[in-house]
Amino acid sequence: MTYMIHGATGAQGAPVVASLTAAGKPVTALTRDAGAVVDGARVLAVDYSSTTDLTEAYRGAEGVFVHLPVAPEEDRLTFARNVVAAVREARPARVVFSTSGAIVHPDGDGSDGTATSVLAAGLADSGVSHAVIEPRFYLENLLLPHVIAGVQEEGVLRYSLPSGFPASWASHLDIADAATALFERTDITGVVSVGQYPGVSGEQLAEAFSTRLGRTVVYEAADPHAFFAPLAPILGEQATADIVNMYRAVGTQPDHSITAERSAQKRIGVTPRTTGQWLAGIDL
Known part of the structure; x- marks a missing residue:
């Protein structure tokens, strides 16, 4: 079983790959470039726009790290719905979703209609073990x-x-620290805010x-x-x-x-730089 990391060659995904491989975990780097080379990881070309691709990637995974790319909100909504559909079908053991700076409202019902809230609410409704990393800047x-x-x-x-x-403020390295901890701490669910x-x-x-x-x-x-x-x-x-x-x-x-109650400092004992x-x- 492997850990599937979206955006593995990018600013947020690459540190997660590095953190997991340093911990001896098997990692699959999910990218749009089949020719990419990622140290310590197998590379798999996966497109957020394909529910089929996502489902095949997630099936049997020990963990999935997701963050939505910078794109027009209409596209991000499509990506969010596709990820949720794939998670429901494939049933990976654990999903960790980084909001990349967006805030998840306390009710978490997706009622504001943003891609971030739709994905967070969909994960909460999926029955799959998950946690949401919520940074600010x-x-x-x-x-x-x-x-x-x-x-x-x-x-x-x-x-x-x-x-x-x-x-x-938080570094991408802090996000990786939190993601790695949350893959281990399956008892922690819901929102974990990461930042100073x-x-x-x-x-x-x-x-x-x-x-x-x-x-x-x-x-x-x-x-x-x-x-x-x-x-x-x-x-x-x-x-x-x-x-x-x-x-x-x-x-x-x-x-x-962030608030003290939701902070990584309190919830998982991870203090950002x-x-x-x-x-x-x-x-x-």
Whole structure:
């Protein structure tokens, strides 16, 4: 029996593959590229748009790690429904789903109609052992070329959150740690929020960069539309617009932090890296 990891060559899936293989687990890397090479894993070409492909991949699996790709919401809804249908048919032993930053509402009934909630609700209704990893923001976003260039060249960390805004940040490595733990901890179900608690502000992020670089870095809030515009050629106009709208909505709230009750710290004993700890492993 093997662990099926979606997006195994990407930013979120690759650390999960590395974590599981380091633990001696058999891993199958699920990608859209049949020619991909993934260290320590068998590669299987699987498309989210094919329920048949997903079902065949999941059947007999010890675990499945799922996260929906960045795409227009209509496509993501199709992918979510296909994953749920495949899980119900194939009955893998365990499914761990990362929301990639979206929040699962406490009632978990999928009533808001988003792909994330539809997938979370579908897993809850499937009867298959599962858990949902719920991060907020990824520290790796701070390494986007137009972000890190400002840090290196101007001593300015720009991001599309208001000044003084507390938020929970996590590394993709923290997601992998949580996923690996949750494959073992089959007694844990429901939502596990992964991120720094309490939340930290942009100014505190900049302070960590200052310490890492040995020179002053200050924080500057950026308009979401201007901030994400450089990503439109890569992500597509609609997906980028969806991200911009999400950040605008988040910025109107008092914070974007996880709660202690749902935290990985409390639920599975996994404490995410501080910004300083994460930066210590980054070549700047």
